[in-house]
Amino acid sequence: GNSTSRYVGIWYNNLPIQTVVWVANRDSPINDTSGILSIDRNGNLVLNHNLSTIPIWSTNVSLQQYQRNGTSVIAQLTDIANLVIVLKTTKNVIWESFDYPTDTFLPYQRLGFDRKTNQSWFLQSWKTNDDPGKGAFTLTFSTIGKPQFFMYNNDLPWWRGGPWIGSILAGVPSVKRERATFNVSFVEDDNNVALTYNIFYKSVITRIVVQESGFFQTLTWDNQKNQWNQFFSEPVNQCDSYGICGSNSNCDPLNFKDFKCTCLPGFEPKFPLDWYDSGDGSGGCVRKKGASVCGNGEGFIKVVSLKVPDTSVAVAKGGLSLEECKKECLRNCSCTAYVVADVSNGESGCLAWHGDLMDIQKLTDQGQDLYLRVNKVELGNYDIPS
Known part of the structure; x- marks a missing residue:
């Protein structure tokens, strides 16, 4: 966008249009050129303004049990756009950006919630096209009754994708039509409620985004036209407005x-x-x-x-x-x-x-x-x- 603020983000390396899929410090931009990203002595990835002592963003993982063993960590950006912190010795992942989505849902990521820890994996729109701060729209699974897919406008229900009914979300029939391209799966057990998807063809670049205007869109990259094409979008019509x-x-x-x-x-x-x-x-x-x-x-x-x-x-x-x-x-x-x-x-x-x-x-x-x-x-x- 046209913003002069600086952010730590992840975007596609080889596309002519810069397309950001994740932002670390979405609500805490740096307004000059002084940002420093580093791993601190506790093994956390931290973003500092100048050399100020209090980071403006941190992965904030408690690493004490690893520190006792003198274990060091490394940060890696994987090919599926997941930024991970791993223990050098065991390669165990102790933090990943996939657990903290911004506005974009990528293949192999999950949306839902962990019943044991109450952690929720949800999408939240940008404020504006140039401001990745938390916007008005969130896409998540509701935990009340039978879990179902919901988009909220601030705290009010905006659009409902419905429950998983075996092969599709009840309110998103278009997903069924695209099963030749997508493999969508859903887990609901004592530990997790999680929706995930992957793409059958590795050459297809796909993302699902909650736009700041309140639309939930699936987009695929068109190599011929050098643009993002919309696969499907919700809500579609007046009846999609909740209630x-x-x-x-x-x-x-x-x-x-x-x-x-x-x-x-x-x-x-x-x-x-x-x-x-x-x-x-x-x-x-x-x-x-x-x-x-x-x-x-x-x-x-x-x-x-x-x-x-x-x-x-x-x-x-x-x-x-x-x-x-x-x-x-x-x-x-x-x-x-x-x-x-x-x-x-x-x-x-x-x-x-x-x-x-x-x-x-x-x-x-x-x-x-x-x-x-x-x-x-x-x-x-x-x-x-x-």
């Missing part, structure tokens, strides 16, 4: 009329005047008056091809068949809906919601079927077996 239609409603981006929100079957607008007169769906929908869905002949209807609702109020039930899911949900009056949890091979397990259904969207591609709890009157209006 634009409130709860218990469905946003259809292909509804070309001005109003894209419809209440789910069995629900009605919470604020009818706003909904019908002002075209404001943010108040969402509530269950129709007098509709009993507890021990009164209720059942489930299938609402097809959706981005599944916000999973912060969902519970994952591994190993259950769809029929078992239905029985379990029916027994529990607080269970409002369920879907298949893993669509990758033979559809297994389920996600069950206990509460309002938020941020549902009609998808034209790779959508999931939602089994929605309705009362017996509503059930009679549908031919789909309950």
Whole structure:
């Protein structure tokens, strides 16, 4: 950019356009030519302004257990753009820049969180094109309920990529279409929740970036045109704005009329005047008056091809068949809906919601079927077996 501030950063060595993928001192620029990067006597990589004693940036690793053995360390920049500090003797990595991303997600890096240490690996946009300081947008996995991919604008949900459903993120169907180029994998266990990817062809240069404008983009380098080409970008349309239609409603981006929100079957607008007169769906929908869905002949209807609702109020039930899911949900009056949890091979397990259904969207591609709890009157209006 045009900034006169100085930073320690990592960028591609052989591209004609300088493309920075990581910045160490993003919020602490050096405003003259005096920066010194060195390894201090504790084995940390530190950035000092002049020869001032307090570093403006440090890897800040506690190395006491290594120091006792008199072990020295080296800093290396690997070919996958990971800056690492390793012990000279054992080559063990004791710090890596991949654990502290800036705005860019690179192959072999991970996004998610460590359940044991509470460390989170997330992206945060630059402030502006010329200022790599922490910007307004963060891309991360939410830890509440079933983990799901979220972008926040400051602290407010901006866009939701949804949970991992076996081969894709529920709200990013475009990833499935690009599987010939990418190999995306996801781990969710007692230790970690982590999404990572790699590229099948080493010659393809790819990065995923959270832009300061709030877009999450996948870009690949075009050698012929000497430019970055966009593979896909989110959010795409109005319905991608988190909760634009409130709860218990469905946003259809292909509804070309001005109003894209419809209440789910069995629900009605919470604020009818706003909904019908002002075209404001943010108040969402509530269950129709007098509709009993507890021990009164209720059942489930299938609402097809959706981005599944916000999973912060969902519970994952591994190993259950769809029929078992239905029985379990029916027994529990607080269970409002369920879907298949893993669509990758033979559809297994389920996600069950206990509460309002938020941020549902009609998808034209790779959508999931939602089994929605309705009362017996509503059930009679549908031919789909309950």
